[in-house]
Amino acid sequence: MTDIKVFAIVVTYKRKELLERVLFSLQRQTHALSKIIVVDNNSQDGTEELVESIRSRAEFGLVEYYNTMNNLGGAGGFEFGFKTALSGNSPFEYLWLMDDDLIPDSTCLEELLKTAKSTSSIDIIQPLRKNIDGSCAELSPVLYDLSKFWLVNPKRESVLQRMSRDDSLDTFKIAGIPFEGPLIPRELIIKIGNPNPKFFIFNDDLDYSLRAQKIGGEIFCNPKAVATRMLLNNQSNDLKSWKGYFMLRNHFYILRSYGKTFFVRNKPYAITFLLCLFYILKIDLRAAKICLDALTDSKKLSNNDIHKP
Template sequence: MSAERVAVVVVTYNRADLLEKMLAGLGGLDRAPDAVFVVNNASTDQTRAVLEESTLPGLVAVHASDNLGGAGGFRLGLQTAYEQGYDVMWLMDDDVVPAPDCLTRLLAVDGSCLIAVREDRTGALVEKAALRFDLRNPLAIRPKTASIDSTYASRAEMPETVEVENVAFEGFLVRRDVIDRIGLPDASYFIFYDDVDFAIRARRAGFPIRAVRDAVLVRQLDFDQQHDLAGWKGYYMYRNLFAVHFRYGENPLVRAKPWLIALVVVTLSPLRGGRAEARNVTRALRDARGMRTPPAR
């Protein structure tokens, strides 16, 4: 494995200060990557200057002319690294900092799909990867029924590796045989669930995904996505969740769940997200129907 060529793929948008810390973390790795592809999603802050001034070896800035979202950015970065012949692609968001031995720990574990484990700045375990992502039980309104951080009180309590059923593109390591088999992430998701979709396809193609306990990423921001269902992000959360159910639901009742969820949200909208959330969920349901079939490789 020491002979493998490793490319880090980073996607960033208007978070130059976080990006700078993240690149410094990559520079401190005890096993340096062979290349670092940073997809700049048409940022309007100081991101371009940070990239131009960086002295990180192997850094390649990919400046998108439009904001492709996380999904489009990771597809572009992964495609670039894959087409340039790298054996291993390590996907990274701009708001995490890897421990110095993080990449070394990942490369020491056999497997084509591996994830690093996220902690917050206090050392608390915040890894959200699902131990169970249930697309079989129609009564499981939230398909993620157990996660690493809901199962283990701390990283120290984890086994050395833990098999998971979904990932975040934030510390996910994938080898090129997976891309050979299933293709690239689906850019149509824009944000949210593109990583879940990719994980489902990988597992169904015979590639288990394992979290590596001793490969640590430190997350710089708190998780707050669940509070935005009436905003613009809420539309993508609902639409992409529905698309995953339409595509990968294992029986007709599960594939019908988006209709039930939309009905419940609209019915309860006067008591919770109001008209904005009701508009989001109805538009999401309509648009998700157009995403039922994954794009061709």
Template sequence: MNKSIVVAVVVTYNRLNLLQRVVGSLIGQSKRLDKIYIINNGSTDGTKEWLDGQTGLNVIHQENVGGSGGFYRGIKEASKEECDWIWCMDDDVFPREDCLETLLNVAERHEKLGIVCPHRLMSGKTFVGEAKTLNLTNPFSDMHNDMLTAQEVESNETVSIVGMAFEGPLIRKEVVEKVGLPNKELFILYDDTDYSYRAVLAGYKVVVARDALMDKYDFQSNSSYREDKMKNKWKLAYHIRNTAYFGHRYGKNILVRHFAAMPFLLHMYAAITFNFVKGHKYSFSDYGLFWKMMRRGVREELGKM
């Protein structure tokens, strides 16, 4: 059995039923975890009470500082431990019994593998969203124009990526010591891509491991049309801002550093215009909102809105 010391970090917000399933999956790993940190981002659904009644978990309650703030705190605490690896995940993914063991077997065959990500499945089918490369030279093309495909994951033991999700990456502690903690000011979105790209820039490889399986919850929305509309709108605003930030921080030329979010912004402007005719998802003021968010990203004005 692999003797590496591994600490898990789970960030949760108002998903008690899913969190309970995640914790069960972690406890049931064939490679025993040495510690499990649960970062509760201000849940109001009974999560705090349930966690306070558990044993064997390292629980931290804090205000809702977004996924980025949650992983910042969790990785910060985990990196203080005497460990070799830190295993991070949201509360809606469930590692299969040998997931960690398989990730470690892949990781420890290659010294420069800094982050190893699992093969995610949704409803039994490969789920992908990782970027193999990032366009940081052409502001008129999508930054994520070279995405990982399901066929690539299924056909190769490992596939190199530069943009990951915080859904099961196994991070070598050495990476944290070299590149630091996630950017907590992003709040949500791009914190994971930013972190994996920083690891790549520091000389580490980031890969997806085909045989390390993790199930991802398939959400079926039960919220009203208006709730969906508002939820999507605020997430889109963060997406535009953080895309602009990422381009400004890592762009290879002045155009990308100032206009990396422009393709997505123009797409959203088209959606707003279309919805004036076909629906009521957006309002005229959203033109200004999304433009303002892009400018904030370029100026690197981050934090929770």
């Protein structure tokens, strides 16, 4: 497997201290990477200078730095990275996607490739994410049900819940990935294309998972491939921030696009009605308007520039 060429794509935005740790962890992989593509969403905080100083060391000659000149969000950043990888003269067999706060163990890529060897050429392999304290942080869905209207959350079971019942599991099938650590084969990318940049943040990874499964691709989680999140994944207050618009809008898009019944595809109207009623009763007209905007914009994933920070 030593001749398998893997490019890592790291999307970053104003986290240069964490990014430095990510780059060192990628350089220490037991399966050496062929290239590390750093996509900077125009951080303007010294990120470029940091990466250039790291690139000056002989062992980091495989690092390439690109500034998008705009904050494209995670979705746009990864689309930029995919395009960059595909446009180069150096061939690759897999892309390995990294957030700027994810530290893979030194054997992480090696373990992912072991699983990839035994699966099809369009399957995605996801590592197990952990928190700094060693607890499981992998919230990817094992089951994602888009057939039932009455489900509040289509995610019926997460990897965390599955692992809490049996932490001795070997590789098992899951229903979705985060763009934090998945190994994605070139053949799949050629078939389904790049991530959709219109998502900006949230559910761009779920959309990619659903597109992959639509053509017969499967997704597997290998618990032996471990990566550690440096920041806690706490979205409990996101609905009260600018992120709430993107969470709602993009969730509505997923329901509209991939709902398996007429009722699920039109569920965004019911959700919006209930949320607007709730916020109106609380005399929070601003929040009600955000819900209405999310519903309207979910048809085409429009108006990113109005709502992004």
